[in-house]
Amino acid sequence: MYDLAVLAHWAEFAVRWLHVITAVAWIGSSFYFIALDLGLHRDRNLSTGADGEEWQVHGGGFYNIQKYLVAPKSLPDDLVWFKWESYSTWLSGFSLLVLVYWLGGELYLIDPRVLDIPAWQGALISAASLAAGWIVYDRLCRTRFGDEPVRLMLALFGIIVLMSLFYTHVFSGRAALLHLGAFTATIMTGNVFFTIMPNQRIVVADLKAGRKPDPNYGKIAKQRSTHNNYLTLPVIFLMLSNHYPLAFAGQNTWIIASLVFLMGVTIRHWFNTVHARKGHPHWTWFATALIFLVIVWLSAPRAFTYDESAELPMTPYAERYAQAAGFEEVHDIVQGRCSMCHAAEPAWPGLYWPPKGVMFETEAQIASRARDIYLQAGISHAMPPGNLSEVTDEERAAIRAWFQSAG
Known part of the structure; x- marks a missing residue:
């Protein structure tokens, strides 16, 4: 007879498996379309009126891909919308958060030596922080401050650093890094659900009705998609961090988490630049390696300083x-x-x-x-x-x- 502990364990396994599958689908399609968009040949006078094109070979066949900023005269009804990859990843991830960290709050979420609060309060803080993070980020993007991409990205990094500090002073180290990943993933899926998809629906409706779409909708959607592109790799690191105590159980966890986001930027900058055929910025390799070495240095000296006077109650x-x-x-x-x-x-x-x-x-x-x-x-x-x-x-x-x- 299976007991509740075994059934709960298999439930976590099933949801985690689903989460990994959907995340692979989302990340894969995201990386592909960013690379495709950056690599389009826009110096060709295409008879179709497309903005750019690219030829690709895969699976024994050849593909001629064209991107339209304004749809052709005949827009098909069976458009493929890439949205459920994102939604399914977030929903399965949130379910896993509930199963592991909310229902197992005393074990995984709360560390009394960090902040001695009941597990249910930790769960409320968890939920509130995810919602608040999206609201603050979205409002910031919609202000004039968000019109400057570099300035907005720096502000977003500042928010992430503050949340790193906040989470490590509320939750266990393991839960802190996991929540920072969930915080970032919520922003990413929020971009898809609340901004990118609604804007695309408006553009499609205008085209089908014979109206000229407002190009600002596409501009905003592209901005949010770019943010998602740079945030993806740090989220993967944070989701895997619970396997590595040197990442989550030391004295400098919040600094390590913040530096991980910088590594994500340098790595993605390399790929984005290469895909756009703008050269090979080798400096990003050295910058990434240097950041990683700093993370190693921050983790190793005082990874586990155990104080008997701070015994777990x-x-x-x-x-x-x-x-x-x-x-x-x-x-x-x-x-x-x-x-x-x-x-x-x-x-x-x-x-x-x-x-x-x-x-x-x-x-x-x-x-x-x-x-x-x-x-x-x-x-x-x-x-x-x-x-x-x-x-x-x-x-x-x-x-x-x-x-x-x-x-």
Whole structure:
């Protein structure tokens, strides 16, 4: 019989899989169309009246692609709209945020040593920050301040830095970087849903009615699409950051997160320049490498400074499992089999920090990770890797009995 922990785990897996699939579709189409638009040959006098064209070869065939700023005389009804890739990515990502960080707030969202608040308050702050971020960004784009692209991008970077600082002072390090990614992704999908698609619908309606479209609609849509182009790579980094504690569990997390956005700009500038046939800005390689080395330097010296006086307190979730039958035995099992790696100063050769920042040195640390211990070492053999510490079947059974006894 599958229990709720197992079903919840598979639900997270299914939603995460969906999120990855839709994100690949969105990012792929976004990168393709940016590269296509930048690479169009606009120096050709096309009889069709198109703004530019490009010939491409793929899959054993040849494609002649033309872009119209003003639609041809005959506009087909079956236009392909690239929108659901974006919507599905955001919806699946938001669902995953709810499943992992809102419902698992005591474990993943809140760190009492950062800010000791109930998980439900953290969830409210999470939701409010995503909505507020889009509103502030959108209002800024619609003002005269947003008419200057460079100035607007600098302001957007300033907002991101402030949000990095905010999130790292409210949530756990892991949740802070994840939320910064969700914050940015919300802006990107908001651009598609609230600006790009409505503007395109207005232009299409005008063309079908025989009216001359206002070119400003296309200009605004292009601006938002460019923002999305430069924000994509940092979002990918932030979404993967929970696998790497040096990125999220150190003392300089907010600075690292901010620098990641600069790396995204330098990388995309290289591709955009090359696709536009404007040269090969090799300086972007060195700038990206330099930023990355700074991130490494910021993370390594004080990645894990563990203060015993700032011990993780017992949350209601942890108390529930600390008081469950069999906890003393499981406590001894985990400390004997797992703490050589999962410690502030790991004893296992070659480890210099606890994997994923998880430590099992105190009762509170062990009890607060009850579900993970159950899934990783109780009903599966995922931990320890290769069973290097030789956890027995009897010990795994004890872990299962302990977790299940807590209801």
